[in-house]
Amino acid sequence: MPSIAAYAPIAPRLDREHFSISDLSAEFEVTPRALRFYEDEGLIAPERRGTQRIYSHRDRARLAWILRGKRVGFSLGEIREMIDLYDLGDGRRVQRDVTIARCRERIATLTAQKHDIDAAIEELNDFVALLEQTQAQKTR
Amino acid sequence: MPSIAAYAPIAPRLDREHFSISDLSAEFEVTPRALRFYEDEGLIAPERRGTQRIYSHRDRARLAWILRGKRVGFSLGEIREMIDLYDLGDGRRVQRDVTIARCRERIATLTAQKHDIDAAIEELNDFVALLEQTQAQKTR
DNA sequence: TGGTTAGTTGACGTTCACGTAAACCGGCGT
DNA sequence: ACGCCGGTTTACGTGAACGTCAACTAACCA
Structure with a gap:
């Protein structure tokens, strides 16, 4: 029954070069839908191999930032602002x-x-x- | 032009027995609509003089709780839970x-x-x- | 008596942050 | 050859937290 208990936290494989969307969604317990949404909103911009997203360590760090921002109550718009500041x-x-x-x-x-x-x-x-x-x- | 700068913070008159909806909305910088909404959601229950709401000091303290809860990222449902715990x-x-x-x-x-x-x-x-x-x- | 001010109740609209299908594609395992 | 798996896009649905009218009332004031 892979319905409710999906997207459980999984130890990050930091030895990896890059990550798939399901890698990160598993590690951070967010749905792939959320990750694609963050991309639509301009919060992350992973590269593509053909059509598929490939996330770098930098993208992964960004995601960590995003989720922490959310936990402390910032909107996605505010978080994007802060990220843009960094860039x-x-x-x-x-x-x-x-x-x-x-x-x-x-x-x-x-x-x-x-x-x-x-x-x-x-x-x-x-x-x-x-x-x-x-x-x-x-x-x- | 009483449009955008409305609901500015106003010094609380703590000597008062009770407060009107605009008293509290002014003091805490929330709209009356928000206060009525909180009431619909069961977060506050001010008394009525006829049809008008009259807020006690206890209601005022409750409102402070609610807004602080919001500032630290809780949903209204969670805040209601916490308030119910108190009661x-x-x-x-x-x-x-x-x-x-x-x-x-x-x-x-x-x-x-x-x-x-x-x-x-x-x-x-x-x-x-x-x-x-x-x-x-x-x-x- | 008419007008302004402060309040009321619906009812519908809006923004945010996704969820939820539907329909499609490329690889690979047998 | 076939099916499944992991991924994709497009599009509409949803719950939370109000905003925004509209229409009404009760109190006061000249």
């Missing part, structure tokens, strides 16, 4: 200044998110403590 | 154990998110440093 390292001076500024903005929002997370964790911890305390009272 | 503090023992377990799960995913964010910040910092370095070289 601008050799741009002109003004462009590079803009890039630096955008990066700092990103860092600021990420830092704010960290504070939100800390606050949420704290509240949850307090709540758990409270629950365990009432439990201890009943046991007594 | 279960007086439940039975088994239920409370389940609640504690769910809280721990939440804390775990939040912690994982923090690591993701730290990694992203670090990479961005490295990249900014690299950009500033090439800039310094050109200036020299």
Whole structure:
């Protein structure tokens, strides 16, 4: 029954030169459909052998970036922006200044998110403590 | 031109007994539509004076929770779950154990998110440093 | 009494991030 | 020769989280 348990995580074969779409979808637990979608949106651009996609290590690193960006709540559009920033390292001076500024903005929002997370964790911890305390009272 | 700059943040009047929908939408920079939507989804349940919603301090605190949950990437469904957990503090023992377990799960995913964010910040910092370095070289 | 302001309920539209078929192709295993 | 496997494109469907009208009401104000 290869229906629900598909796309399970598989140890990455980093010795490989390049990867197929199913290699990466297995390793990162995303569907091939998602990878093709990211390509349509301009987030990755693997080479082709004929019609088939072949992903390099660089593409793989990009994908890792994308998924981490998603996990921390960025939209695909925002992630593409950040990736594009990286590809601008050799741009002109003004462009590079803009890039630096955008990066700092990103860092600021990420830092704010960290504070939100800390606050949420704290509240949850307090709540758990409270629950365990009432439990201890009943046991007594 | 009250079109785009509407719903700007306004200092909370915490001396107030309760708040209108536009009070809260102004303070938290969300649209009234969003607040009504949260109510439809069972996230808040303000009282009514006739047909109009009147939000208590408790409702206001709830809303803060909701928005923080959103900022750290939770869906409204997940946030409703977490809120429901809070309202279960007086439940039975088994239920409370389940609640504690769910809280721990939440804390775990939040912690994982923090690591993701730290990694992203670090990479961005490295990249900014690299950009500033090439800039310094050109200036020299 | 008429007009403005703040609120209400539908109902439909929209964007994002894919899911889900349908139809096709090239290789290879027997 | 045949079928399957892994991959492809095109296209329409979907759930979440609202936006955007339209039509209505209740409160106040000159």
